[in-house]
Amino acid sequence: MTKPTPFKVGQAYDSFAELLDQLWGENLHHGYWDDPPGDLTLEEATTRLTDKLAGLLTVKPGDHLLDIGCGIGEPAIRLAAAHDITGVGISIAEGQVERANNRAGAAGLAERLSFRVADAMDLPFPDESFDIVWALESLHHMPDRWHVIRQAARVLRPGGRLAIGDFLLRRVDGVPSDASSVDLVRMGALKLVELDEYRSHLREAGLVPEAAEDVSDRTRPSWGKAAERFEALREQALQHIGAEQFETTLSRFRQFDDEPAVGYVLLAARKP
Template identity: 70%
Template sequence: MTKPTPTEIGHGYDAFADLLDQIWGENLHHGYWDDTFDETSLEDATNRLTDKLSGLLTIEPGDRLLDLGCGIGEPAIKLATAHDIEVVGVSISERQVQRANDRVASAGLAGRLSFQLADAMELPFPDESFDIVWALESLHHMPDRWHVLRQVARVLRPGGRVAIGDFLLVSGADGQEPDAARVREVSKGVLSIVGIDEYLSNIRAAGLVPEAIEDVSKHTQPSWGKAAVRFEALRDQALPHIGAEQFELTLSRFHGFSEESTLGYVLLTARKPV
């Protein structure tokens, strides 16, 4: 199965917006749990992951941040409020952009946050126009991650930093060797992932210098099982919108990812040289 195009992904987010909210909450990304005994809710755990990634950065008041794949704006609102910065978010989902701008207006933050329809493959911004680029769980949707990283390097000011949360091939808990082909089969074309060495090599090739690297795989893995439980509970609501075949395919992905111990998750930052 071929990977969905950006347009198809955008339409998918438009069509499934209400279901996604009920599965993932306002953040639309994975959560972070300390251990298997941690009973933190999915909503609180997703905020934790935002905090974990932002904690790898030095964010100064007045910084200008670009949020790639902004969802409905929750991480951007959280970052702008906590650090007194300006945020521009982009998404390929028209509905996400509209909802994000509506939420910002309601929060009284329209002067510092804005969201627009744009493709990260061809960012519509001048060179060296951002201090930080934020890409939390969005690069796996891109047709070419490494092209996006070159776009990131272009729009970053010298000394600027990129913060990334992304899926990664890792060794399994039982010593199982990473197997990209097996992960692709489980994902049915949704995820295309590589190991850390290839990831870092491409970051350097884009003209960026890797800095912090944190493997949080064991802390984020519970997200898949929790998403599967929520999705199954939404069966009656989902079927009229996406049909039985798509529902079962999505549910099987959640279960497959939950059981695939070599599907990991990394938080990392990199800097554009001065």
């Protein structure tokens, strides 16, 4: 069977945009909690994760940002407003791009921040175009995350920085886990890799790995929160994904909440 094109996948995401909004909020990514988690909402925690990843970088006024897998634009909008930078965000979902541009305009950032439909596997930008490439919880969706990282390295200027938030295959009691691939959404699988493999591929792309922070324990409550929200959205979700896929997804959320091998890492690398 022919695999769907990236833009067909994007159309699928747009078709249940309202469901994703209710499940994950404006950020469409995991949250960061203290230990113990306390009473932070998922929305507050997802904003904290954006700030944690930004904290691994030195962001200077006037920097030019590329946000790979921009969602509806919230992390890029937050970065542009906080650091006085310019930027471009890309997504394969036309509806997300339209909403992101509208939200940037409402935030008074339309002159500095724009969003467009593009495929991260074939970035439509010249070499050395950006000071920062940002990929927060988007690389696991890619057919080949290492190819996307090579593309990111190509469009980075010398001295530019790559910021990544991604799922991680953790060792349990010092032993590699065999949980190498798990279903996450109906369009594909969540391919997990170890931190050493990540660093190796960054170097192969011509980048210098710098900061790396395993935030698995701080992000893990996201799975339980997602399970609670997903269960509450059952009737709406069934209209989009059917009963079988709903139960599979809900089961995965609960499984990941209890699975120490499924982790999360924040990474930063620099182009020499």
